[in-house]
Amino acid sequence: MTKNIMIVGVGGQGSLLASRILGNAVLLQNYDVKVSEVHGMSQRGGSVVTYVKYGDKVASPVICKGEADVIMSFELLEAARWLPYLKKDGVIITNTQQINPMPVVTGAAEYPADLVEKMKAAGAKVIAADALEIAREAGSEKAVNVALIGMAAHALGIDDETLREAVRISVPEKFLELNLKAFDLGASHSA
Amino acid sequence: MKKIMLGNEAVARGLYEAGVRFVSSYPGTPSTEITEAVAKYDEVYAEWAPNEKVALEAALGAAIGGGRSFCAMKHVGLNVAADPLFITSYTGVNGGFVIGVADDPGMHSSQNEQDSRHYAIAAKLPMLEPSDSGECLEFTKTAYDYSEKFDTPFILRLNTRVSHSQSIVETSDRVEIPVKPYEKNIAKHVMMPAMARGRHVVVEERLAELAEFAENCPFNKVIENKGAKIGIITAGPSFCYALEAFGDTASYLKLGMVNPLPKRIIEEFAAKYERVIVIEELDPIIETHVKALGIKCDGKNLLPICGEFSQELIADILLNKKNDCYTLEDNIPVRPPVLCPGCPHRGVFYLFKKLGLYVSGDIGCYTLGAAQPLAGMDTTLCMGASISALHGFSKVRGEEDKCVAVIGDSTFMHSGITGLVDITYNKGISTVVIVDNSITGMTGHQQNPCTGFTLKGEPVTGIMLENIAKAAGVDEAHIRIVDPNNLKETEAVLKEELSAKCPSVIICRRPCALLKYVKREPALTVNADKCVGCKMCMKIGCPCISIVDGKARIDATLCTGCGLCTQMCKVGAIV
Incomplete structure (x- = not known):
């Protein structure tokens, strides 16, 4: 049995750190793990996706349509874009922050309205919160990735202590306290 | 460990x-x-x-x-x-x-x-x-x-x-x-x-x-599963996708050594199965070898040559299996990569489009200048080709006052220099624009011979692009250095050098906005009383600017205060 987690967002939002933290958390539990990242062209403000898979033995590094147990999204439109990758009964955790893609900026397309409601109406289990605000409350907008991991804590099926230990391993000492605070604040939105 | x-x-x-x-x-x-x-x-x-x-x-x-x-x-x-x-x-x-x-x-x-x-x-x-x-x-x-x-x-x-x-x-x-x-x-x-x-x-x-x-070779491995009637011959990541799609319903010959390919192991493996499938991304190399051994197999008759594989693609094509998934009715707008906020390349591409130039492009972040709304590029071929291809294009068309090559500092050092020599040696009069952001940008900030540091971080004397241009035979009076964030100056220099009847090099010099030592200016704001909603500021394709209720708005969390939009605004609404 493998657990499939997708981390999606806009290039430059810091999803690589989130995937490192999850990779470390999974390793602490002695699972086999594969984490697949996107580098290069897509990092320049494009749509980016990271796959984290763990279990007794992981074969493919990628996650396909209908396979994700959890999708963590740094941005609302990206949550909607990757929704078809969610497994039936999976959970999608999304930041409600909106970043306009270039076709919206130039007026060639519109940012769809009410996406959280529409994803729920489609049958998906959605947890949505302003992770940027949670990170600000913890002390820095940069902690948004750890706030999201906190929000996803329940769905991830990894215990809080392991996740906190993974944060400890993955972030610099001087930012540890504010990141742990972001995790706890995020976790209060995780049910 | x-x-x-x-x-x-x-x-x-x-x-x-x-x-x-x-x-x-x-x-x-x-x-x-x-x-x-x-x-x-x-x-x-x-x-x-x-x-x-x-x-x-x-x-x-x-x-x-x-x-x-x-x-x-x-x-x-x-x-x-x-x-x-x-x-x-x-x-x-x-x-x-x-x-x-x-x-x-x-x-x-x-x-x-x-x-x-x-x-x-x-x-x-x-x-x-x-x-x-x-x-x-x-x-x-x-x-x-x-x-x-x-x-x-x-x-x-x-x-x-x-x-x-x-x-x-x-x-x-x-x-x-x-x-x-x-x-x-x-x-x-x-x-x-x-x-x-x-x-x-x-x-x-x-x-x-x-x-x-x-x-x-110990890297060529057979994984046998009892009762399997299908034998899969595969290599690299395709093995991972195949294993996830077929699990223990097939047996596998995973080739870790892909040249030269073995003969006997393949023959022995294939003989055990009713059906042999070769699963490999891109070209049918293993498949051609297997067929040359006289073994009947499936491969590119079913699986694509183009694109990347996944367990989904393999399960769909070979097992006719598809997962259920949630869908939305809304059309989700695409999110292509863009030049970053504060990118020093932005103004250059805006000017190329404004002046109606044929732009012979190259490989790097600045290739994104080809996308809307900047749309300031005609060709992107391979590393260094911007300069040499411009030379050929200009020679046959004789319109050198309307064409430029654009190339980054690292790409110029990679293979742009010889193209420039082709122009000067063969009496070309082309204009070459080097967008010098003082780093190798697209691959994630690697040092290069112009940056003054080695891979290990040791300081060295950086090679000056202007010295190379001079040594390649460009007249010093036609080697120009401009700040690409100064639109007026850059436009004037472009016009001068395009009309010159000799080879010229314009170095647009400003470091990548993502470099740690580059100081961010305070975010700019739009004075809504002054903004007339003309959308001139939208022409530079900055991801920070959008139009809300008919007026421009700048996202303060993204804006680096580069000031390009201030220069675009005709009514002085952006400060």
Whole structure:
């Protein structure tokens, strides 16, 4: 049995750190793990996706349509874009922050309205919160990735202590306290 | 020790553990992190070369000199390095030599899809292909023993999903391998016809030995599942996708050595199954080999040559299985990559479009200047081609006052210089714009000969682009340096040099906005009372600016205060 987690967002939002933290958390539990990242062209403000898979033995590094147990999204439109990758009964955790893609900026397309409601109406289990605000409350907008991991804590099926230990391993000492605070604040939105 | 590592980091660890002494590479996604990671080990000398040809030649020199050596590149980089690559099989090595090449099926960050296995076949070199980080480390390390045993370089074929996926590796200590003695041997190392004729015979004999070795190579593995009627022959990441799709309902022959391919293992494996399927991304290389052995199999008759594979693609095509999934009715707008907020290239491309120029483009972040709304590029071919292709375009069309080449600092050093020499030598009058952001941007901020630092972070005297232009024969009066964030000045200089009847070089110099030392200015704001909603500021394609209720609005969290939009605004609404 493998657990499939997708981390999606806009290039430059810091999803690589989130995937490192999850990779470390999974390793602490002695699972086999594969984490697949996107580098290069897509990092320049494009749509980016990271796959984290763990279990007794992981074969493919990628996650396909209908396979994700959890999708963590740094941005609302990206949550909607990757929704078809969610497994039936999976959970999608999304930041409600909106970043306009270039076709919206130039007026060639519109940012769809009410996406959280529409994803729920489609049958998906959605947890949505302003992770940027949670990170600000913890002390820095940069902690948004750890706030999201906190929000996803329940769905991830990894215990809080392991996740906190993974944060400890993955972030610099001087930012540890504010990141742990972001995790706890995020976790209060995780049910 | 058990660790989680990126495939590229695992290759670097393998190099370290194998006692490699010399690494020379040119950055290229998805291969870049190998060289960045290996540079962190003090025991290994590592450098960025100006291009892949130089890197491979330097590494070959190091191997002839008796040290274990390595060079890495992306698939198209191997095209640049093809000339020395083909000669390596003739000269052989002294110290072990491994060449890492990373293919990019699906073109996550490349201009084409290319199967590097063709090079191994054409250059008559052995090739290994790992499928995860654990194998990256193991194959890399072992390749050095093989390289020295057979006196040939080994090619390590990687792939975006292998290079950029993290999985578990088992690390061990470095083994120090002393530099081997060097003995002069012109019959082996001086490749002129008389000697090369003798070496070609050696190459063919070695290839036959390697083919025999492939029959027993521990990297070619059979995984048998009881009751399976399907036998899958596969390699690299395709093995991972196939395993996930078929599980234990099939048996697998996973080839870790993909050139030369074994004969007997394939025949023995195929004989056991009712149906044989070859699953490989890109070109049908294993399939062609299997068919040449007289074995009936499925492959590219069912699976695509174009694009990347996944378990979903394999399950859909071969098992007719599809997962249920949630869908929305809304049309989700695409989110293509864009030039970053504050990018110094933005203004240059706005001006190209404004002046209605034919723009001969090149490879780098600035290729994004081709996208709407900037749309300031006509061609992007390969590294360095902006300048040479402009020369040809201008010669046949005779419209040199309406054409420019645009190229980055690192790409100019890679292979732009010779194109400029073509222009000056052959009486061209073209204008070359070098967008000098003082770093190799697209691959994630690597140093280059112009930046003043080496890969290991040591300060050096940076090469001045203006000096190279002068040495290449451009008149000093027509080598211009401008700040691309000053639109007025840049436009004026562009117009002057386009009308000049001699070759010219315009260096648009401003560091990448993402560099740590670049200070961010305070975010700009729109005075809504002054804004007339004319959308002039939208023409520069800045991701910070949007129109809300008919007026411009700037996202303060993204804006770097570069001031380009302030210059665009005719009513002074942006401050």
